Amino acid sequence: MDERVRGRWWLTAATGAGVIALCYGFARYAYGLFVPRFSETFGLTTVAVGVLGGLSTAGYGIGLLVSARTAMRAARGTVLGSAALAALGLGLMALPAGVAVFGAGLVLAGAGAGLVSPGVAQLIGETTGSRVRTRAQTWANTGTGLGLAASAFTPLLAFGWPAIWSVFAALGVAMTAIAWWTLPRPGAGSLPAPEALHGLAPLLVNSVLIGITSAPYWTFSSSRLTEAGLGPVATTWCWFTIGAAGLLGGLAGRAAERFGLRAANLGAWTLAAGGTALLGLPDPGVAGALVSSALFGATYMALTGLCIVWAARLFPARPARGVVWSFAGLGAGQTVASPLAGAAATGIGLAAVFGLTGLAALLAWSQLRPRLAPPPPADAGRGGSPDQTGSSRCPAGSAG
Known part of the structure; x- marks a missing residue:
């Protein structure tokens, strides 16, 4: 190239x-x-x-x-x-x-x-x-x-x-x-040999969790804001804020380079939990709704972007393969969580659903265990990479 x-x-x-x-x-x-x-x-x-x-x-x-x-x-x-x-x-x-x-x-x-x-x-x-x-x-x-x-x-x-x-x-x-x-136009070349699926399970768990915790927001946030007394214009501004703040998710790549993929991922998860839980307050108000929308938009784009980086580390020659698995897991999580959230809302109310969803997002902190964490970069053993975990796991791509 x-x-x-x-x-x-x-x-x-x-x-x-x-x-x-x-x-x-x-x-x-x-x-x-x-x-x-x-x-x-x-x-x-x-x-x-x-x-x-x-x-x-x-x-x-x-x-x-x-x-x-x-x-x-x-x-x-x-x-x-x-x-x-x-x-x-x-x-x-x-x-x-x-x-x-x-x-x-x-x-x-x-x-x-x-x-x-x-x-x-x-x-x-x-x-x-x-x-x-x-x-x-x-x-x-x-x-x-x-x-x-x-x-x-x-x-x-x-x-x-x-x-x-x-x-x-x-x-x-x-x-x-x-x-x-x-x-x-990529240079011509033969199709790379298939890579093993070693290390894919943690990425799938992470992706499914994104789907489960984002589905209530995509499906019911407007209903929750209306329930809290916000009008159609304010609700539209919140939707716009989700998109505009989502552009900040691009900074996740720089954060992953500087602090490591696991640290960047856990930081995004923590902010996502807080943003979702804000809609669990009895009266978030316009300010709370906008802050919640901004945090959700920025962290959703950050987390999905970091999934792509994670997938590319697992399949360096075929990043598309890892992305397909990751996004399929995300979609599966959303498919299951939307009807469950709707059913739960009829019993405990939307505010409680968002509060519990925020707590569920903190399950991502299980990635402090090396077996559930993203892989280090391929050169982690040769330099002082911030992704080093101290474990004996192989660098991305070496398992194939």
């Missing part, structure tokens, strides 16, 4: 963040913001709304599974394909062609979101230098926050949702073109 290409890591990370913003902020998460308008247009029942949301999740799962193979064979093509699928899905959703076409668009848009993170992680792994790779991965991952912030106020616009979705689709086409021109 040309050293000039490796030196332009910031451009690869920024473009990757833009594609992630498209695929997650617009193609995946914006659906929830417009559910009342969709229900009015199509005459949807609550069950139908859930079915459509399930189609998006199904598309995401399909994309994630497909990316496990495509990202390692053609990382750049996978990223471009994710952007194109997101744009196509958004375009289909904007058409006045009925709920069936709308649902097909949701599947395609969800598939784009499933493809994008493994593709971006693999491309960064192949085209950036080792000294900046951690920062590049975590900054690219903050694209989700950028997309959330950009879409937060769109439900308040006077335009009809088809017009807004048409703009989303146009932005998708533009982002696909930008990615085509700016993303680097």
Whole structure:
């Protein structure tokens, strides 16, 4: 790989963040913001709304599974394909062609979101230098926050949702073109030999815990804020704050380089616990709600970004493989936790659910045990790496 290409890591990370913003902020998460308008247009029942949301999740799962193979064979093509699928899905959703076409668009848009993170992680792994790779991965991952912030106020616009979705689709086409021109082309080479799954279990546990503790926030934070007396505008500002503060999650890469991956991860987990527990207060108020939103957004992006770094240490030649496992665990945790949180809320109330979720996040401190901690960097035995744990575990990648 040309050293000039490796030196332009910031451009690869920024473009990757833009594609992630498209695929997650617009193609995946914006659906929830417009559910009342969709229900009015199509005459949807609550069950139908859930079915459509399930189609998006199904598309995401399909994309994630497909990316496990495509990202390692053609990382750049996978990223471009994710952007194109997101744009196509958004375009289909904007058409006045009925709920069936709308649902097909949701599947395609969800598939784009499933493809994008493994593709971006693999491309960064192949085209950036080792000294900046951690920062590049975590900054690219903050694209989700950028997309959330950009879409937060769109439900308040006077335009009809088809017009807004048409703009989303146009932005998708533009982002696909930008990615085509700016993303680097990895050098040709043979597909690396498969790596062992040694050390994967702690990453999966960490990812599932992220899913379990984030699901109540994604699903019920707006309801909790309304219950606490906040109006629609204040709730929208909180959603925007989640996205805007999410951009700070990119700093997790620098923290991991300076203090070690385990210390950075545990620091993010502690702040996440505090941010979630704030919504467990009887009356958080506007200030408490905004602080909670900022902490949740920043730590969610930090924790998912650090999962990508963790995955890349386990599978240095195939970071996409580790990302697929990690994000599948995260999705599984969210899938299980959302209905459980809803059921618990009927018995003990949403405030108690958020308080207990904050306590559950502190289970991450079990990573003080070396067997549950992230692996040290590959050069931990040769320098004074802050990731050294004093254990006899092998450096990442040596178990294969």
